[in-house]
Amino acid sequence: MGDGSPRRIAALVRQDVRLLVRDPAPLVVRTVMPLLIMGFMQPLFRAALRAGDVEDATGAEQGVPGMAVMFLFFLVTVMGFAMFREHGWNTWDRLRAGPARPFELVAGRILVPLAVAVVQLAVVFAAGGALFGLRVRGSWTALVVVGVPLALCVVMAGMALVALCRTIAQLSVFANLLALVFAGLGGALTPLSALPQWARPLAPGVPSYWAMRGFSTVILDGGGVRAVLLPAGVLCAFAAGLTAVTLLFFRVHHRKLSWS
Template sequence: MPDLSWRRAAAVTLKDAEHVRADPAPLIVLTLMPLLIMGFLSSAFEADLTERYGAAPGGIAVTGAEQAVPGIAAMFCFFLVSYVGQTIFREHGWRTWNRLRASPLRAAELIGGRVTSTLLLALTQQTVLFAVGGALFGLHVRGSVAALAVVAVALAASMVCFGFALIAFCRSMMQLNALAYLTGLLFAGCGGGIVPYATLPLWAQALGKVTPTYWAMRGFNEAVLGGAGVDGVLLPVAVLLGLAAVFALAAWCVFRPEQVKVPWS
């Protein structure tokens, strides 16, 4: 049984944090861009949501942010995949991957540290988008904020595992970028992240039910519009964690430490 060290895994997480601090521009863009999109879309959803859900208890009106904020936050969570891919591909570009493999750092510690840093990054993005987007566009959560947080954690976990599955599959950063943005848009479009799920054509609704975004939006809607507590979002959370397990298994089966990754071409 290999002697695993949480300290070595934590060192990988801290090193990733240093890289984010040294070049925060991509992460800032992936946070500011969704806020801008929320501003454009919130008013477009106001009439539809008011008709279907009405005012909240106490007479608080629906603003459209109830769809725009969680929907765009869920979509951009998966756009983080390409950003996360840099944590692996840059090691190959810097020719340090083989050095890491030859060091006392074990594969499980390296991946564990990277998973932790990625999960923290996704949760930070989700927190900022819900807090700032909610404050700017009048998001009112009818249910439990804890339920909202549990769904966000499960969504982040599914994104992290999906991201590492894509990283394991792709040989170049260009391949990863293309697949990350394609799947991110597909998940958001069919899962109800861009427009309400009920307004989608039947073929998109059928496809959407196998996407993480659908289950994340189902959980978010239960908390934001349905007034649910943590017990009311257990099914979406369980499905998201199940999808995360499937993605993790796929990554485990496909990933080969000796495979050469091409940073850009």
């Protein structure tokens, strides 16, 4: 990487930060909505956990990580819109014609969403503790060990969809579908032990399953960093696979359409 590469990436990051500060509404909504839904669903989560022999459960043990994971995957849509916006504004061609190389263009578009994803997770977990009495029996460091690769996985899922989709309508459909399927199969909507029989063999095939498994290990079982190395490692593998898809299919000269 040349001497100018960090400066070019930093310039792209500063542009994304300015746009985020100018319109923070999507970030605020994705952070507030899981907490609002948690307020309604906590009794259901409490009943489900107590039926699974967690006798002192408050419901926050399932609801907070579940809603955090579910709404984190909706970041895929927002990230995709940001990439397609460059084409709609006709600024992508100018970026491509500049000195920035394809790697720098991709890296510059990843860093801000990654930071946003980590902050979103941190705020939801902190607010879950303050508002809904979430008790973490294990290590908070272990939650970070799971949360960071999860955030990376979400960001790379967004980049992979940008690489594969030609129109913003395609990206919106696939991103929302993935978010809902991942929430259902991954145990974000119900404890993993309560998944339907048909879903249990499929669940390990989605990253949200490993995120919820890691979070549950820490929150309910009191696990530390060593206990979540497997879920964190699998999430890293998902992120690597999505990165490979992005590198294989992303072409800077491909024209993206912000309409159907």
